[in-house]
Amino acid sequence: MSLVGDRRVDPGLSRNRPRGNVGVLRIAVVVLFVVLGARLAQMQLVDGAEYAERSERNRIVVESVSPTRGLIYDRKGQPLVTNSGSFAAMITPSFLPESPADRYRLFLYLEDLLGVPALQIEETVTAAEERGQRDLPVPIARALDRPVALMLQQVAADLPGVTLSVEPRRDYPGGAEFSHILGYVGPQSPDEWRVLQEDGYAFNEAVGKVGVEARYEAVLRGIPGRAIREVDAQGDLVTTIESTEPEGGQGVLLSIDSDLQRYVYELLTNTMGEANTAAAVVMSPVTGEVYAIVSVPTYDNNIFSLPDPGEEYQRLLDDPRIPLLHQALSP
Structure with a gap:
């Protein structure tokens, strides 16, 4: 019994551009600035000297660049999955303030902005450090609303180690009748990563969990790229030294009608x-x-x-x- 046809097709990419009422967006951003402005000002005043000193210590980081995941098609060439992007807040542990008190003050600010408990952010950072990934960005909040993402973009330069990123998102427009066939992708567990890191997977890279997504992970994934960057002590980009573009995954053609x-x-x-x-x-x-x-x-x-x-x-x-x-x- 075979679900997959004899040929594979090139992957495609569907980009969904978020829309919304511009007036509502502006009001939301203004409200966020008012609520968070006082705490950000405090952080700048209290921590400004430390951040200025640390900004003199640039460093080199190597980052994995995720490839575009291949699509899955039915026998007539109709796509059963799509790729899009979603905003994520990332944090790089090695760029955080050295003082535990200053760190936690930053986490409290992020709690106000992102709605993620400061304790949860602290646990995410600790887990990354225990994995030996202090120099790699890890997600602390995913699928951010556009107003929140815009606010984070405005203030990220003043938040050491915090960046706004666009993560790949996998969507399944066909409905529940295809779920058992296609399966889904999801974040790696620590046990999975201990195995997958040998194949060059970053810890925050999604993988196929069940169904066709899991069975043909090696085909759909593609080949990650690599970027070698010089960044300052807050994690802000100084220059890109070298970069290799990722290669998108191949498509998989099913026998399903x-x-x-x-x-x-x-x-x-x-x-x-x-x-x-x-x-x-x-x-x-x-x-x-x-x-x-x-x-x-x-x-x-x-x-x-x-x-x-x-x-x-x-x-x-x-x-x-x-x-x-x-x-x-x-x-």
Whole structure:
């Protein structure tokens, strides 16, 4: 039984540009400036001498540049996934104030700005240091709203070690009927990273967890680039010494027919009656290619692109029907 066709296609990239009411955005930014201005001014006054002294100690950092992940297509060449970007707040432990009190004051400021508890930020920094990644940026808040990202961009130059980044985001527009086939990508666990770092993975790089995303991780991932940069003691870029562009991942062409997959899903859900679970497979008796494979109940794999999918994920784990289980592939 085969889900993947004989050929691969080049990856594509869908860019979603956020829109919004300009007036509302401006008001939001002004409010944020008023709320946070006093604390930022205090930090500048108290820590200004230390930051000025440290700014004289530039250093060289080597950063991994994530490649564009390859797309997954149905047998007709219709994309079943898209790539976009989302704002993330990053922090580099080695650029933080040396004084624990000054560090925590910075974390409290970030708590006000990002809505992330200062203690959680401190734990993220500590974990990065324990992994030996003091010189690498780690995310402390993901999927930032545009007004918050704009505010962070305005003040980041005054926050040692804090930067605004655009992270790759994987979206699944096809609906829940494709979730068991495609799977999803997500952050690495510490145990996964201990293995994947041998293949050049950065700790904050998303990986395929289940489904086609996991099975064809090596094909979809691509080859990361590398940037060697000189930065000042706050982590602000001085100059780029050398850079290598990443190579995008290859696309994967499935044997699945999207229209047939949707039809079988609707047929199954409308006729299963009081049954808790159901599954169906449509395949070629000649080639063994799978044209449709449906498992009910299913789930929305887009929840794993949320900044914190914990609550939704726990709901799926607690569901006695086990929606995360692919019924069509279970014994």
